[in-house]
Every structure is written in C-alpha cells, then in structure tokens.
Amino acid sequence: QVQLQQWGAGLLKPSETLSLTCAVYGGSFTNYYWSWIRQPPGKGLEWIGEINHSGSTNYNPSLKSRVTISVDTSKNQFSLKLTSVTAADTAVYYCAREGRSHYYGSGTYSYYYYMDVWGKGTTVTVSS
C-alpha cells in the first residue's frame, strides 16, 4: 500500500522560505504525477503545483513566481519550496499522488485525473 510521509518546518517568519519534503513508500514512483496542495485555516483546497519523475513541473499561476518543486528519484521523494512567505501562506500543506487515464470512444479521448493518495498534512504557520 502506497504511503506518503511528509515533513518540514512548521513555523516561519515573514520573508522566509517554506521547505517541505514528501517521501513515497510502496508502489511506482515513475507512473504518476506528484502534487502539493494547501488549505488555509477554515478555507478550501488550493493546488500549488506538480512534478513527475523526470522533473517536468506545472505550477499554479498565482504562486508560480515563488514556487519550486523538485524531485529526487533516488529516494522517491519530492519537495516544495515557497519563497518570501507571508501570513497569507499559513495553511496545512498536503502532498498527493495523481493518477491519469483516459477513455476512448466515438473517435475521441476523454481524460481524467485523480489524487488517490494523500499525505497527512503539515501545518505551516507564518508569524513574526
């Protein structure tokens, strides 16, 4: 059974860099995309970005200037860095595995994506 274990600093000061790592235990690391998602207190889910095993990334346009997601395939780990944090970055941060597939019918492909395994979440607080 696949498990995601995540860790990183939970208390930051404004302008510091948030750094989190997620380790993948069990299952394939190469056949999926790996995402970071956050949830501010009392609010909904916000996607931060994703990476695959070869290092191909895709970021939320609203965070792109401050986000870097990297991968270490030798350890089956991926990491998140978010620079210049402010109080607005206070949230629970989750890592997740994303599967992708498609249906084919009537001459067209229909794609679907799903996040089927999640880490337990890391609470990050930004406060002076």
Next chain:
Amino acid sequence: SSELTQDPAVSVALGQTVRITCQGDSLRSYYASWYQQKPGQAPVLVIYGKNNRPSGIPDRFSGSSSGNTASLTITEAQAEDEADYYCNSRDSSGNHLNVVFGGGTKLTVL
C-alpha cells in the same frame, strides 16, 4: 474559465439521497474527481473518472456528468458521510493544464 463552483452547504436527512454539484467550463473537457474531507483529516478520493470508486469507498457514492456540471450522489446517506466535499478537475486555459478545485460543499446529515 478556471473556476469550479459548488454550493457552500447542503443537508440531507439520514437515509435519504443527496446530490452535490460542481459547475465549470473545464468539466466539458475533463471529468471531475471528488474528495471527502472530515475535520482534521486529509482529503480522501471518493469518485473519479466517469464513475469510479477507489477500493474501500462504499457503493452508495456515485458520480455523473453532463455538460459543464459534475455531480456526486450519496444514496441512503449515513451519519459518517457528514463532511466537506470538493470537486477538482483540470483547467485547459493557458499553456498548461492547471489543477482547479471547487470551493467545497459542507454536507450535514440530519
């Protein structure tokens, strides 16, 4: 549009059927996935693709889609189904396929 719209709150009587909807232009191109989140816990995938349930998800959860609207239906809702539910999909605007989440629906089982 890169938005997915959900009703903020829905209620259902114990044992009755409830439908939670998610609207957005991207749903015309991509299927939605649905996640259940209970307080203090990570989200759990309950429906993906046309109507697929991960192992361990009860068959009272089902999904459907029409046009720009995806729906999650819970048949004979149980007390343990009380939770926040989020839809997500891909947004095809721009050069990349960004992930988008709906704002979430708080389901109360009466």
